[in-house]
């Protein structure tokens with residue numbers, strides 16, 4: 001068996017793994033990344049939010065993405081029947097980026113990986129982690145490539161960024177019940193040569209069919225667009241078992257986008273992912289940390305996945321450097337509590353979206369401009385800014401505001 005030694009082993013070359021790898025490498029630390037697929041490979045999670053720009057920038061990956069020519073995203077639009085709620089990130093409360101991108105993830109993830117390689121990060125593609133053992137302060141990992149060749153990797157520390165591969169969560173039995181009720185999703189891409197010009201062909205849109213059922217439309221700069229539905233798992237049972245037919249049946253239920261995509265062939269058979277949300281009992285342990293989706297995933301609504309994946313990847317890398325420099329790291333406070341703080345804010349927004357309270361606020365015809373700015377900052381991913389009342393009081397503020405809107409509507 002071949003042998004490799006690396007100070008840090010990173011499992012997975014998605015955005016979380018690439019931000020960790022690039023940041024650590026830039027600080028002179030030897031990392032080895034193992035990735036089971038060959039890039040470019042398809043991945044879902046295509047609408048970014050501005051906060052992830054901070055993470056890409058700190059990891060030294062932003063310029064490469066800027067040069068890739070992805071579709072810029074300046075905000076998002078929500079539509080339900082005749083009601084429209086639109087957010088423009090340039091009108092958000094507080095500091096931070098006011099734009100980002102919507103990206104075909106095959107190209108985006110490839111761009112990050114190529115840039116990390118260009119810096120000197122070693123990535124073993126087509127190589128899957130099949131076993132990890134921790135002993136006396138270091139780890140031994142067995143990986144296998146598609147020719148069946150095995151390699152043993154010795155590392156002092158493992159960053160598990162394996163996304164839904166959930167390598168350490170499975171191996172160390174860290175899986176926990178999800179925080180969000182069971183939702184599923186089905187999605188595909190289309191070619192869209194007849195896309196409307198201007199804003200209509202650029203803005204990402206969420207069309208709400210029922211309070212808990214929504215559709216996404218993300219136009220990409222390569223002329224293709226992403227279409228998908230998210231709903232409670234049982235909602236999908238009424239449709240055909242054939243994903244092509246089911247997706248068309250669902251699209252017939254759209255109002256705003258009705259008929260818009262009828263003549264467009266699917267680029268690939270629609271993919272269904274069941275019961276999307278993931279959680280773990282533990283985010284770190286002796287010799288390892290979980291980042292990105294290998295740790296947790298809430299729900300696609302509000303597109304927070306890549307932002308959390310890169311934020312946690314970056315923070316884990318910074319704490320590893322701190323520890324390496326001989327400083328004490330309190331992983332519970334400095335990592336778990338920080339990440340959970342952000343996740344809790346977003347989970348309030350996700351829960352109140354599905355309860356209908358947040359939809360009442362978003363579709364309110366006369367929104368208070370200050371409140372809208374503060375909510376916009378949360379949707380941009382700035383969920384750690386406690387000067388924002390919509391961050392600080394996230395647990396109740398949406399319910400209270402929704403009640404006020406109800407009372408106001410009842411009095412008219």
Ligand SMILES: Cc1cc2nc3c(=O)[nH]c(=O)nc-3n(C[C@H](O)[C@H](O)[C@H](O)COP(=O)(O)OP(=O)(O)OC[C@H]3O[C@@H](n4cnc5c(N)ncnc54)[C@H](O)[C@@H]3O)c2cc1C
Nearest residue numbers: 012014015016036045047129162163165292293300305306
């Ligand atoms: C339906 C749906 C819609 C979504 N929409 C959005 C959205 O609009 N915006 C958004 O930001 N997020 C969205 N997400 C979430 C997004 O997909 C993830 O948050 C994001 O991809 C997480 O990045 P990551 O780096 O943690 O993991 P990934 O991107 O999944 O990368 C993990 C990598 O690890 C590799 N790997 C897995 N197992 C192994 C192994 N055993 N050995 C070696 N390598 C391994 C995989 O091949 C993969 O390349 C969505 C998710 C779903 C399910």
